[in-house]
Amino acid sequence: MNALNIAYKDLMMLLKDRGQLITLFLVPIGFILAFSAAFAAGQELEAQVIAVPVVNLDPGGEMSTLLLQQLNDDRGLQTEDYDQAQAAADLSDETIKLVLTIPSGFSADVQAGKQTTLRLAYGPAASDSEVQAVRLVVDGIASDLSLETQLVGGLSQMGAMMGDAPAEVRVFTAERIATQAESQFERAKTTPLVALSAKWPDQITQGREDFNPSSFGVAGFAIMFAFLSAQTTAASIFEERKEGTFRRLLAAPLGKWELLAGKMLPNFFLAILQMVIIVAASLVLLPLVGQQAPTLGNSPLGLALVTILVALCSTSLGILLGALCRTESQVGGISSVFLWIAGMVGGAFIPAFVLGDFLNAIGKVVPHYWAMQAYNDLMLRGGGVGDILLELGVLAGFAAVFFAIGLRRLRFA
Amino acid sequence: MIRNSLAVAWKDLLIVLKDKGALAVYFLMPLLFASLLGMAFGNAGSDETTIEIAALVVNQDNGAYGQMLADGLVGTELLVVEELSDATLADERVAGGEAAAALVIPTGFSQKIDAGEPVEITIIKDPAQQEAASIVAGITNQAMAEIGMLGELRFGIHAVLAQAPEYDQAPPELVQAYEAQTLGVMWTQVQQMRQSPVIAVSDEAVEGAEELQPWDPITYYIPSFTVAFAFFLIGQMAKTLLQEKEEGTLRRLMSSPMPRGAVIGGKILAYMIVVFLQVIVLFSAGYALFKMPLGESPLAFLGLTVALALASASLGMLLGALCRSSKQADQMGMVLGFVLLALGGSIFPLFRAPGFMGILSRMTPSAWGIEGYMGLVADGWTLAETAPNILALLGFAVVFFGIAVWRFKFQE
The missing domain is CATH 3.40.1710 (abc type-2 transporter like fold)
Structure with missing residues (x-):
């Protein structure tokens, strides 16, 4: 109950902040649109x-x-x-x-x-x-x-x-x-x-003559921006720590974990909402700029599970960042650099193979990579929950590790 | 006035340079993006490629051509090929993403070629690795063209021989030996013909045209990310401007015996210096790490950089004039930065695209900046050739600055 109150407070703070909402929703959509329009223009240029x-x-x-x-x-x-x-x-x-x-x-x-x-x-x-x-x-x-x-x-x-x-x-x-x-x-x-x-593999096309996977991946962008929003969680922890409101909250009859769970919940839901909006907007807007709309595959349950785990992973990462960062610049600038690089080597941005085997190996230690694999299995290869058990497990593992270290290292005052 | 401006500039410069997070974003991030993309899409900096694509080959043929094709693929440096005997297994493994593509050479491949019957090889592609799979297809097509040629030749020789009246009576070993010998001679000739084709092609530059250099991606990515991140500064600049207003320090500065112009001029100067530092750091890194040329006209380079710095700083001023709070300025700056990055052509040279997209791209200052730097480092532009880009950037700067002065309120 207490956790929910804190979650409600944080959610209200976020929703009142219009600029924050723009960053969370409009930036990714604008980015995807511009990126895919550029991609389409490139193809047109080649076909000229x-x-x-x-x-x-x-x-x-x-x-x-x-x-x-x-x-x-x-x-x-x-x-x-x-x-x-x-x-x-x-x-x-x-x-x-x-x-x-x-x-x-x-x-x-x-x-x-x-x-x-x-x-x-x-x-x-x-x-x-x-x-x-x-x-x-x-x-x-x-x-x-x-x-x-x-x-x-x-x-x-x-x-x-x-x-x-x-x-x-x-x-x-x-x-x-x-x-x-x-x-x-x-x-x-x-x-x-x-x-x-x-041809596409028989195993995928069996019984589905209309199989026509999109070559432009939206999943990568959704993952990229979902993980960038870990900064929102980190920033809110940092702020409360800096202004001393954390200590005040602790003086209330509240468990430490309740406080953290309350911090995580709104950001968790926002991350899910963000991914849903990114994909929904892509479905509607991409055809307008001359791109094929993304294919979603046939496992809504699988998509839901991956999305929940990605959001969980991102919020736990936010706790970890909030715990480890000592200055505002670490929460802001340095974390963004780190998150963008993680997205790049994790294959969320450009096809993994072009980076060469060394960076590919590094890519496997970031959650982006596993999220990308899971979405690919579902959206492009038409797989089901059974095909992504390993990825789901790894993502859950990342979330648990981030949260555990975050909880241990977090100093409330 | 100048001393005052310099003092304000020094103060603002220190604020930016003391912020390690900001330094990481404005200097490290563009460098990493440019290097990663430069390495990914070219052979910049390294002599050997480390790219490897996993592919499967199922050779169901028991003749020479199937073996030749399989061996050719195994020997390709770019591919890591595993040979399987079961096509269903290969299908499953591609479907599972373990390989980008699988090639199935069908039973009777060699016999059909010998008989002059068209035959198809199947490539099974992983829908989640379409780029890698099309590279495998490209390599296979090359290998197949060779085999197709050999097959055609052999079939042709056989067909002509078969028209000889005594062909049916001749002992089969003799016929085979004769065919093989003829093929050997012809194949050698084909190789020689390729060395000296009867129709040669030459290309030459007419007078006034530059000798063409193979395109090095780093000459695009360093300019494109330098310009993109020069415009990521605008949010920071607008934010500090509004913060001073919110915290009342701007009013204090105003009440000091210092003209208003000096305060604003100092701020603009500080952010222009940051853009200069960005350009210096990134282009030096490009030169040191990737042997990127720096062009032939230092004057044009300087002019373009001044124009870029002015355009970026005045856009920052404009943002500060239009936004209501420092927080809003920070976030709008971020949005605008991303829009300029994508639309200005930092991911793909959009300003070269035909039609609407190209025109839209040219309406951003970024496009003119990127094109100018690319011209300087890749094509050795002179000052005269860079002039349109410098003027365009200055034009943007004047417009931005004009609106900013008109809209900016020193006090609420």
């Missing part, structure tokens, strides 16, 4: 068709026509015909960024097996990534075309070397080779000999 001015000095040639056709063939490029002089002028006054030149006699040279060079000139306006992107496509097409013509040439040569043999044993005739090669190249264009097909 790049216009490539082309100076064709081999107009109407068989190979140059083929080359142009392949360049425009759904590879993110769109060629535009340019006059040579015009292209040079536009390049230097920065109206265009780059120019691809097909040399004269291109088709004849390629067919004769004589080396010829496609020139990609770029001007001051071009960026490295654009030049690289165009170069990659041109390289790919050039090497395929080269190989095709050279192979046919090579085989024909072999046939020609056997030209002295009697007609019955001349196996590799130019005609046979050409027909065979053409039929294979033709087939390879629509169905490559070896292809890769991707």
